[in-house]
Amino acid sequence: AAVSLAAILLTPKILPKVPGALVGLILSTIVAVLFFQGQVATIGSVYGDIPSKLPQLQLPEVTLDKIIYLLPSAIAIALLGGVESLLSATVADNMAKTKHHSNRELVGQGIANIAVPLFGGIPATGAIARTATNIRNNAYSPVSGVVHCIFVLVILLLFAPYASAIPLASMAPILMVVAWNMSERKEVAHIIRMRTFDSFILIVTFALTVLADLTVGVGCGLLLAFVVFVKRMSTVLFVKDEQIHVQETDGVRMWKFEGPLFFGSTDILEEVVEKTMEEEPDSLILDLQKVSYMDTSAEAALHKLVDHYETADKQLLFLGVHGQPERLLHKTGLLAKVGEEYTVSKREEAVRICTS
Incomplete structure (x- = not known):
């Protein structure tokens, strides 16, 4: 983890055009293989070896009982996936000074998430960490997403055994640095200092995300925001003589x-x-x-x-x-x-x- 963090911080100063995260990942993996073989948790040891071939198409058996059983979870996953993707797009807009198209993002994600289970996959969303990492490495255009897909495919087909050896500790500094860079610390401090309902929602969402997980944090944050919105809107109905x-x-x-x-x-x-x-x-x-x-x-x-x-x-x-x-x-x-x-x-x- 220390080797990965050092490489991430020093690479931009020594080699500005080389992605520090990639250098940190490679160097720390080499160190782990040479000096800590079998002593650290890796992708392979925790999640199993990465398969080196493409998955086969499998059509599911659709029944009314399965639909009724899965529908609540499916709705929750779809809503939270949409929220996370739009949040990721908003963060990207703030970092890259761009403007995303919400409908296009959600339609594209919906089509992909309909197709991916047919090949044994799980629902995907726009990832804040990955998006922010791209932008931090000057990958601003949608082509970066295409390159990412191609890169993952190449790793899957050619380097799966080697990728399985990547230590989880190598990836932790990458996520930490990305989170720090995208945390909008000054904006968060400003919102907290205002001591409004928004401050309360921010603190609750942050605390639940850390103590529980992102799904719980975002879900509760949205619920609180909805309640506060209804409360605010209910007080602006009339304007004179005690609102009448x-x-x-x-x-x-x-x-x-x-x-x-x-x-x-x-x-x-x-x-x-x-x-x-x-x-x-x-x-x-x-x-x-x-x-x-x-x-x-x-x-x-x-x-x-x-x-x-x-x-x-x-x-x-x-x-x-x-x-x-x-x-x-x-x-x-x-x-x-x-x-x-x-x-x-x-x-x-x-x-x-x-x-x-």
Whole structure:
């Protein structure tokens, strides 16, 4: 390990165009074979000898029981594999000052992971360590991935017995140096100093990755991030008068919403609905001009209010419905229930209808 680490650190200073990781791997392997034969753990001793021939195509037996049994694990592996690949691409963008294409990355990975089990392989993802190592050695283009595949194939066919002799201790410094170089230490320290929810998520994810493994760390980090996101979004629904802006003109009441209407803010929306049903103004305008998103739970609350006003034979208008909320309300039939004449785009028109 010491020989490998020394070679990794010194090679760029002595031979800048030679990959230090490769030099460290070769030198430390030679040292292990000459002086510590049979005394250190190697790829072959831990994982078995690397096969020197290509695997054969094997079609699996697909049954409904197997699909039901494997589906939860398959979904988890696919999601975590996608997350790790996109994370790897993001790290590469930051290091190489490039811009990746997320859809292209995931489609390519999906096709490969459908094919690889047919040859006895396991799911593959974009690897942060390997990608960062490439970039650190000035391999910026997608050709580096192709060269990597060719190199692995050559080792498989010609040098498998020798590769099996590589000590695990030789690879440890490579991973350590790569992790150190890509750790964004200043950025991590900055996020922790902010003492926000993001700081908490970072610390928890880091701790679980070290104490458990990457799958647990990333999974819990994503879950925490989702909870924090929902919490944040639920607090930006209204902007004035305790998140609710009320206007009364000639017996007309208008509720002005601003922000997303979704399950995280349904309790606030339910309060609005209940208060309106208790006070029962003769005419009600729901200003949705600044609502960018709405889900079915919010639609259900609005549907309840529309039904109440329809039963009471009073006026209810939608003002400024657009984008995704408009498409959702069209699909559920709520816009048709309100009526085209009571779905307007201008405030003055809504007030005129209610006061006429």
